[in-house]
Amino acid sequence: MQKLELTWIGKGDEPVVEPRILLHDASKDYGDPAADNMLIHGDNLLALKALEQEFAGQVKCIYIDPPYNTGSAFEYYDDNLEHSLWLNLMRPRLIILRNLLSEDGCIWISIDDTEQAYLKVICDEIFGRNNFVQTISNQSTPNGRDYGSFAQTHDFIHIFSKNIRQLKMNKMANDDINKYNKEDEEGAYYLHPLFNSNSNFHKGNRPNLYYPFYVSKKQNNEGYYDLSLIPTEDCVELYPPLSQTDGTQFVWRWGKEKATQYLNKEIVGQLMRNGEFRIAQKMRVKDKIPRTIWVETEFSNRRGTEESQALFAKKKFPYPKPEPLIERILTLGSNPGDLVLDSFLGSGTTSAVAHKMGRRYIGIELGEHCYTHCLPRLKAVVDGEQGGISKTQNWQGGGGFKFYELAPTLIVKDAHGQPIINNKYNAQMLVAAIAKLNGYDYAPDADVFWKQGKSQAGSFIFVTTEYLTAAQLDNISRYLPEYERLLICTPAFDIGLGKRYENINIRKIPQSVLDKCAYGADNYNLNIVNPPELDEDEWEDGEDA
Incomplete structure (x- = not known):
């Protein structure tokens, strides 16, 4: 069946990425040892693949700020190939990111004009067009940059959901609180006329909304005038007014049933300065749709640069996103305790903001700035630094994070070009890696030595570097119930053992894992490791007036 899709050079030829294991470097952990926040140093495609099995369906909100493909990152390629390279960079990462999202999760992607249209199309393909949420235009450079045909002042944020039917986006706090100048036992409010001032709704097409209220002439304890929907003694009959513009007969915004329910509670009679009565609704404080x-x-690039300078002095990071921007995104897309992920962590902004906002987080960064920027920044957050959103979040410090490195590739070539297991792997690493390659979670049983991992289907795996004999297999079988299944991975075994037991499968290593993925690649970053340095002229162009 044919379908509409975007094609480019290399699409569909992506390598099968090796699902590496993560190595915990406890020497770089900081703060509360019980914290499960993660900072990962390594290629983000390899790191995402490493996370996929354990964290699939668990991430509530993803924010990424990938390379914008401005040309400087691909200076050695022609334009057509450049676009293909960028799309090949993004597509496999987006596929895994979608797998990591929870069913009610969302992903936010910052991008500029160069690739935003292409990005939208490949996201339509990966997430589904029906799961597109919105595209935000963010004024990142208020004065623009004075070159080209137009002074560019904004970039974009594409938002997609995993499942639009389950997505529940939060609203924003109302920042116009000053107009709520009255208060009762229910809280703050202001008064607004109950009639509908839209001339498209009138007595002719909404007759059910055209009826009278009866307003008492006696003021009540609240300072208003009691209402009734039936005539009372010493009252004034009041219908919706006529439009002063075109004479349209307005109607009420509420029908009789709702009006009866909230009579003299949320709708009241109000005496105006001209001596006339009106029906008014108490408009309560409520959050607003973004x-x-x-x-x-505070969402501008300059704000982000100022934050970076305050944190890192001369080691400022080029074009970092400001903390208030990420705060807005995480406010809308997540709740306290939710898991947040950024696989293009840069200087660590997303993880820093998530930490201050009480979210759990995973941050991935390949470059050296994982050590020079992300690590010290998150340590400072734990210690209670007061930059960025710290004051608005009343951040005082606390919590912690763990640090991880990607394990090296499992399979290397020997002097004769033959594949062998990397000698950098110890026994524990080997078991964890082989288990992951076969779809098992590494979970050694404390009592049964050959139960080293378990699959979602309930079967077990045993990895050994020793020769497996028939006697050893028979001994294992005695303690394996018929309803359980076991996969044994070993370099060699006695002839005929492969079919000895129906519920035990035996595979040779490394032969059985050679075709599972591509080994040997330490990064898939297309040489985009170090972003372009901040140009002083561009800094001046972006300054606010």
């Missing part, structure tokens, strides 16, 4: 154009100055 707009699609964000022009807040």
Whole structure:
């Protein structure tokens, strides 16, 4: 069946990525040892693949700020190949990111004009067009950059859901609180006329919304005038007014049933200065739906650069996103305790903001700045640094994180070009790696030595570097119930053992894992490790007036 899709050079030829194991480097952990936040140093495609089996369906909110493909990152390639390389960079990562999202999760992707249209199309393909949420225009450079045909002032944030039917996006706190100038036992409010001032709704097409209220002439204890839907003694009959513009007969916004329910509670009679009565609704404070154009100055690149300078002095990071921008995204897309992920962590902004907002997080960064920026920044957050959103979040410090490195590739070539197991792997690493390659979770049983991992289907795996004999297999079988299954991975075994027991499968290593993935690649970053340095002229162009 044919379908509409975007094609490019190399699409569909992506390598099968090796699912590496993660090596915990406890010497770089910081803060609360019970914290499960993760900072991972390594290629983000390899790291995402390492996370996929354990964290599939668990991440509530993903934010990424990938390379924008401005040309500087691909200076040695022609334009057509450049676009293909960028798309090949993004597609396999987006596929895994989608797998990591929870069913009610969402992903936010910052991008500029160069690739935003292509990105939208491949996200439509991977996430489904029906799962597109919105594209935000963020005013990242308020004054623009004075070159080219237009002074570019904004970039974009594409938002997609895993399942639009289950997505529940949060709303924003109401920042116009000053107009709620009255208060009762239910809280703050302001008064707003109950009639509908939209001329498209009138007595002719909404007759059920055209009826009278009866307003008492006596003021009540609240300072208003009691309402009734039936005539009472010494009252004033009041219908919706006529439009002063075109004479349209307005109607109420509420029908009689709702009006009866909230009579003299949420709708009241109000005496105006001109001596006339009106029906007014108490408009309560409520959160608002976010707009699609964000022009807040605290979301600008300059704000992010200022934060970076305060944190790192001369080691400032080029074009970092400001903490308030990530705060807005995590406010809308997640709740306290949810898991947040950023696989292009940069200087560590997303993890720092998630930490301050009480979210759990996983941050992945390949470059040296994982050590020079991300690690010291998150340590400072744990210690209670007061930059960025610390004051608005009342951040005082606390929590912690664990640090991980990617394990080296499992399979290497010997002097004769033959595949062998990497000698950098100890026994524990080997078991964990072979288990992961076969779809098992590494979970050694404390009592049964040959139960080293377990699959979701309930079967077990045993990995050994020793020769497996018939006697050893028979001994294992005595303690394996018929309803359980066991996979044994070994370099060699007695002839005929492969069919000795129906519920035990035996495979040779490394032969049995050679075709599972591509080994030997330490990164898939297309040489985009170090982002372009911040140009002083561009800094001046981006300054606020």
